[in-house]
């Protein structure tokens with residue numbers, strides 16, 4: 001009697017290398033590699049065409065990778081339970097493997113429905129870790145050790161011998177068919193080769209200036225690894241990145257050594273932040289520190305929200321960052337922190353609404369990094385330093401020549417350098433086709449600080465803060481000098 005096939009369900013792990021689920025499936029029977037395009041997932045408020053476009057690139061490259069193993073990628077469209085129900089009925093598959101997804105609230109609920117369906121149908125579903133995030137972690141104390149063990153383990157080899165089971169699929173729908181209409185001319189392209197290309201060029205040349213250039217809006221785009229969408233959709237595993245970084249040649253001087261340390265620290269932050277959402281999926285919707293939940297009106301001021309989203313706040317550096325993000329799908333970490341902080345403090349907009357805007361604009365949207373970062377930069381975790389970035393100062397510090405600001409705001413071309421970040425103070429301001437600032441930066445920051453501290457002084461704040469620390473805070477000692485700027489931010 002022929003062996004029953006096994007479904008290998010690809011989600012945010014669109015590769016065949018270092019793929020524990022595929023390796024396991026190959027040992028269990030003929031493999032059906034499945035990707036489900038879920039229209040309801042792509043209709044969520046945090047999903048966008050730039051992310052789907054990236055996924056389409058990755059599916060092409062995954063199809064080619066699987067073909068080298070003699071497997072055909074099966075793409076189906078629909079609700080996961082219905083697709084799986086039909087596929088198991090068609091093929092007699094009674095086992096399924098996938099990675100453990102730390103997704104958004106929608107995918108979390110979908111996975112619960114799939115688990116209930118699998119139990120009901122007698123289908124076994126193995127979910128396997130693909131990074132340092134630990135499912136059902138009993139407490140934070142042992143987390144770092146478990147992550148270190150995972151990262152030290154050898155990468156999982158591509159299965160040498162794997163049998164397939166031909167099954168019909170469909171072509172993935174075009175973005176428009178899913179209602180995803182999103183113009184992002186500078187979007188990063190997906191696929192395994194591009195992931196490896198980015199990793200190799202970062203470790204060979206681009207990474208040398210990483211440590212000092214990462215926060216610069218212009219140079220940072222080249223000096224940062226640019227691995228984020230690849231890690232988010234799994235064309236590269238975090239373990240591959242960690243091990244390649246560790247294996248990069250030493251003896252290249254201080255700059256390289258510092259950059260490589262900083263790179264490893266960020267890869268560790270990735271898992272650290274994702275663990276927070278894994279442990280408490282509700283933090284996509286409620287503040288980590290409950291007393292901060294109603295800090296700002298839940299329904300944000302629509303005009304301010306739209307101005308921030310479109311890059312029309314009248315605050316040049318914020319607007320340049322937002323317009324650049326709209327056109328490229330990427331911003332460096334410092335700029336993400338600043339645009340988020342300005343939205344949350346100066347514009348006093350609720351983090352849930354602005355977090356959704358940014359999620360859509362990021363090609364690399366990774367819910368587990370995103371929501372804890374959004375909360376941290378909005379002062380609602382209760383445990384992090386309140387960081388109210390001054391957008392005028394940030395503009396001068398990070399874009400001293402004004403090149404980046406003028407590139408994205410050509411209407412400010414003639415404003416002299418000294419006033420570029422405050423064009424309203426320029427004598428020719430009346431002639432500019434550029435809005436006046438939506439807020440007075442200093443007054444808005446003062447008001448925000450007072451409101452945040454008023455909540456922090458309330459009775460019971462400290463007790464809830466202890467709960468958040470016990471559940472989510474890093475147990476690591478402060479990091480070395482290279483990371484000092486972020487010391488208190490974890």
Ligand SMILES: Cc1cc2nc3c(=O)[nH]c(=O)nc-3n(C[C@H](O)[C@H](O)[C@H](O)COP(=O)(O)OP(=O)(O)OC[C@H]3O[C@@H](n4cnc5c(N)ncnc54)[C@H](O)[C@@H]3O)c2cc1C
Pocket residue numbers: 214224225226227228229231232263266267268269270271273331332333334336337340359362364365366367369370371373374377
């Ligand atoms: C409000 C806000 C939202 C964010 N949302 C996302 C998101 O949806 N997806 C995402 O990948 N990153 C997010 N980040 C983190 C960070 O800004 C990006 O990972 C980074 O800019 C991506 O560029 P890179 O790959 O060149 O990063 P590099 O600096 O080269 O870092 C390498 C990898 O480390 C991880 N990493 C880097 N910085 C951080 C960080 N601060 N926290 C956690 N992990 C980090 C990422 O996986 C990144 O790809 C967010 C940051 C903020 C402030």
